[in-house]
Amino acid sequence: MTTPCDTRLVAAIADATAATTPRIWGFGVGGTLTALLRAGEALNRPDLTERVVDLVTPSLAAPPDPTDHLIAVEALLALTNRRPDLDVTDACRRWLTAVRHARPARPGGPRLHRPDLPPWSSTVWVDCMHTDGPGLAALGHLDEAVTYATEYAGALQLPHGLFQHGYDARDGRGNGVAWGRGQAWALLGLTDTLIHAPDSGLAERLTRLIDALAAHERDGEWSTVVDDPDAPVEASTSAYLAWVVPHGIDAGLVDPVHRAMADRAWHATLRRLTGGALAVSEATPVGAARDYHHRALGVFPWGQAPLLHAALDRTTEENG
Structure with a gap:
């Protein structure tokens, strides 16, 4: 049974989330922005919506940039639903151009977003799974969404079901690390x-x-290298499962038996909270397995996003 979340805790989480400094644009930002928008409505807090407006407005009419593939189009669409006076058309167009212009190193392979960026010019990141497919789908390009997601997953998913963090498309070799x-x-x-x-x-x-995640769970938690029990716990993994798995179940995509795992992940997340803040690992580059063991912890947008979404979901359930 999903545990409801106290509105005061949601407010504390929202405040801690608003205090982070999301990079516009960077991986993991979209969930932070949509969480703040949801919290603004749920808590009747216009300041949270304005925080999102202040963050993204300078980028809406910016010139093309190599990081345009990271523009969180789902967040921009959610924002314009609340603030129709903001025109996000150009930013969404820049994102679509960047994604469509990305080319694979080999025919049929995953696309390379930063061929201009040594030493990552031929790197495919697992992070791309949460940007390209969902963004294309949100803009109505459903066939392309499936194609892009399939290309990335084909390079990144390992035989045991977990995903490796990075893949060198020119060498045809991944780093083999199942990063949490x-x-x-x-x-x-x-x-x-x-x-x-x-x-x-x-x-x-x-x-x-x-x-595969269920096989490596330890009381609602996972190691930062999921299949290495000696690696430290990565708290953001639990927060994301607590948020996303129930949505997958409700959509008929995930076996309902895993709702209990999501609930354990939520309880594990609550145990690690300090006020409304969750300490998670810093931005983590693709590397060798040992490199993931010693990342600094802090309160970051990519940790607060799933925490706030999961808390809002549980408050919604409580309020019927």
Whole structure:
């Protein structure tokens, strides 16, 4: 049974989230912005909506930039629903251009977003799972959403179902590390893509990922290298599962038996809270397995986003 969340705790989480400094644009930002927008409505807090407006407004009419593939189009669409006076058309167009102009290193392979950025010029990140497919689906390009998600997943999903953090498209070799937060990016991306663009192949990949995560769960928590029990716990993984898995179940994408896992993940997340803040690992580059063991902890947008969304979901359930 899902545990309801106290509105005062939601407010504390929202305040801690608003105090972070999301990079506009960077990986993991979209969930932070949509969480603040939801919290603004749920708590009758216009200041939270204005925080999002202040963050994104300078980017709406910006010139093209190599980071345009990171523009969180789902967040911009959610913002314009609340603030129709803001024109997000140009920013969404820049994102679509950047994503469509990305080219694979080899025919049929995953696309490379930063060929201009040594030493990552041929790197595909698992983070791309939560940007390209969901963004294309949100803009109504359903076939492309499935194609992009399938290309990324084909390079990144390992035989046991977990996703590796990075893949060198020119060498045809991945780093083989099942990074904890990376599983969350894959989970979020597959779920958000499939909700709008059903596809049996992606659905099967989602099932394999969920089953693999269930096999490595430790009382609602996962290691920062999921299949390494000696690696430290990555709290953001629990927060993302607490948020995303119930949505997957409600959409008919995930076996309902896993709702108990999501509830354990939520309880584990609550145990690690300090006020409304959750300490998670800092931004983590693709590396060797040992490199993931020693990342500094802090309160970051990518940790607060799933925390606030999961708390809001549980408050909504409590209020009927």
